[in-house]
Amino acid sequence: MTGALGQIGSELVPALRERNGTDDVVASDIRRPHASTPGVQGPFEFVDCTNTRQLQEVVRRYNIDTIYHLAAILSAVAEEKPLVAWQVNMGGLYNVLEVARTNRCALFVPSSIGAFGPTTPADHTPQDTVQHPTTMYGITKTAGELLCNYYYVRFGVDTRGVRYPGLISHITPPAGGTTDYAVEIFYEAIRHRPYTSFLAADTRLDMMYMPDAIKAAIDVMEADAARLIHRNAFNVTAMNFTPTEVAEAIRRRIPDFVIRYQIDPVRQAIADSWPNSIDDSAAREEWGWDPSYDLETTTDDMLKHLEEKLANDEE
Numbered sequence: 001m002t003g004a005l006g007q008i009g010s011e012l013v014p015a016l017r018e019r020n021g022t023d024d025v026v027a028s029d030i031r032r033p034h035a036s037t038p039g040v041q042g043p044f045e046f047v048d049c050t051n052t053r054q055l056q057e058v059v060r061r062y063n064i065d066t067i068y069h070l071a072a073i074l075s076a077v078a079e080e081k082p083l084v085a086w087q088v089n090m091g092g093l094y095n096v097l098e099v100a101r102t103n104r105c106a107l108f109v110p111s112s113i114g115a116f117g118p119t120t121p122a123d124h125t126p127q128d129t130v131q132h133p134t135t136m137y138g139i140t141k142t143a144g145e146l147l148c149n150y151y152y153v154r155f156g157v158d159t160r161g162v163r164y165p166g167l168i169s170h171i172t173p174p175a176g177g178t179t180d181y182a183v184e185i186f187y188e189a190i191r192h193r194p195y196t197s198f199l200a201a202d203t204r205l206d207m208m209y210m211p212d213a214i215k216a217a218i219d220v221m222e223a224d225a226a227r228l229i230h231r232n233a234f235n236v237t238a239m240n241f242t243p244t245e246v247a248e249a250i251r252r253r254i255p256d257f258v259i260r261y262q263i264d265p266v267r268q269a270i271a272d273s274w275p276n277s278i279d280d281s282a283a284r285e286e287w288g289w290d291p292s293y294d295l296e297t298t299t300d301d302m303l304k305h306l307e308e309k310l311a312n313d314e315e
Contacts, residue, residue: 002049002096003071005029007172008110008213012068015214017042026062029071049092055099066106066221069096074177075114076267078137089140090147097151097159106158108221109148111233113165113206114178115141118273125275127235127282134273148232158225161233162216165206165278168298170305178270181243182207186302189250189257190310197243198264204276206237209293209301216289223287234283238291239298240276249299 001016003009004027016025027033028047043062047054049071059067071092078085093109100107116125117132131142141163148159166179174180181197188195208216216236241249247259283289293301 001025001027001068001070002047002055002092003029003069004044005031005033006070007167007169008210008217009068009070010172011169011210012070012214012217013042015218016068019218026058026064028058049095050087052095052098055095056102059099059103059105064103064105066108067096067100068108068217068221069093070110072110072140073137075112075135075137075270076178076180078140079135079266079270082136085136085140089137090143093140093144093147097147097157100157100159101151101155106221107148107151107160108217109144109159109161109232110217111141111145111161111163112137113163113274113278114138114270115145115163115233116273116275120275122276125235125278127230127279135270137270138273145232152231160220160223160228160231162220162236162283163233163278164213164216165208165237167208167210167213168302169210170302170309171210178267178274179205179207182246185243185246185250185259186299186306187310189254190303190306192254192256194258194260195247196260196262198262198267199243199271200263200268201244201259201261202242203268203271204240204242205271205274206240206278207295207298208236208238208291209298212238212291212293215292216283219289220283220287227286229286230282234286234289235278235280236283236289236291237278237280238293239295241295246295246299249295250303253299253303 013027022042026043028045045058073085073088151157152159185195
């Protein structure tokens with residue numbers, strides 16, 4: 001797994017090791033794991049996805065049969081550093097695809113609702129539709145979907161992926177995404193301070209709690225290939241809300257919580273270019289996608305875990 005210390009990888013590595021055995025899942029990243037990192041006890045390698053030699057050496061040494069390629073520059077950071085985003089998101093993906101091709105590996109590559117754009121149907125966005133993203137992150141995700149599909153059609157590489165909505169996690173801190181407010185707001189609620197949202201009160205986006213994101217990554221890779229009409233990549237979603245609605249869910253549990261708004265024009269423009277909601281019926285029909293968490297259950301679980309986490313940090 002590349003990018004194993006990121007938001008998804010930090011929880012996907014332990015889940016895969018529990019499923020397949022600790023020694024059979026090799027985590028990799030461009031930074032070293034901290035001693036407290038979940039799953040740090042298993043195999044770990046320093047791998048830069050822009051370095052084909054490093055990728056090739058690790059895949060061959062461990063006799064890898066499946067690659068989860070999670071290394072990427074996220075949306076807000078990509079707008080600040082578009083060239084770096086292209087080099088990592090596209091250059092890195094090309095390298096991984098080549099390594100997968102030459103070593104006959106299956107490959108999971110996450111895409112995003114950022115692969116859509118302002119000309120995409122905004123409500124219940126279909127699986128197959130217009131994709132004209134207006135951000136560097138979105139451009140790399142759309143191009144990445146096409147490149148993965150090319151490698152499947154041209155070379156027979158078993159490429160699969162999902163288009164993640166905003167992801168919510170209590171394990172890893174926000175890392176430069178447009179939907180980070182949906183994580184930050186829970187931290188501030190626990191600390192009993194007002195939260196200032198960088199997105200407008202009525203900004204409606206699809207979201208997903210991390211346990212469901214991990215489930216999607218595993219389930220799509222274990223799906224029967226004969227059932228798959230689509231591959232790169234499936235719409236998936238679990239819940240849909242605005243900053244106001246998640247604040248209200250928190251306030252039902254923490255009555256003195258307050259949300260305020262100070263709009264970040266860059267991230268607001270990115271969010272406005274994305275769909276209000278997406279249609280994930282293809283994933284449900286082709287490989288049985290079925291999320292477990294909605295806004296209410298996510299709020300309960302996030303607050304529970306963050307209360308414990310922040311209490312331990314203060315000790």
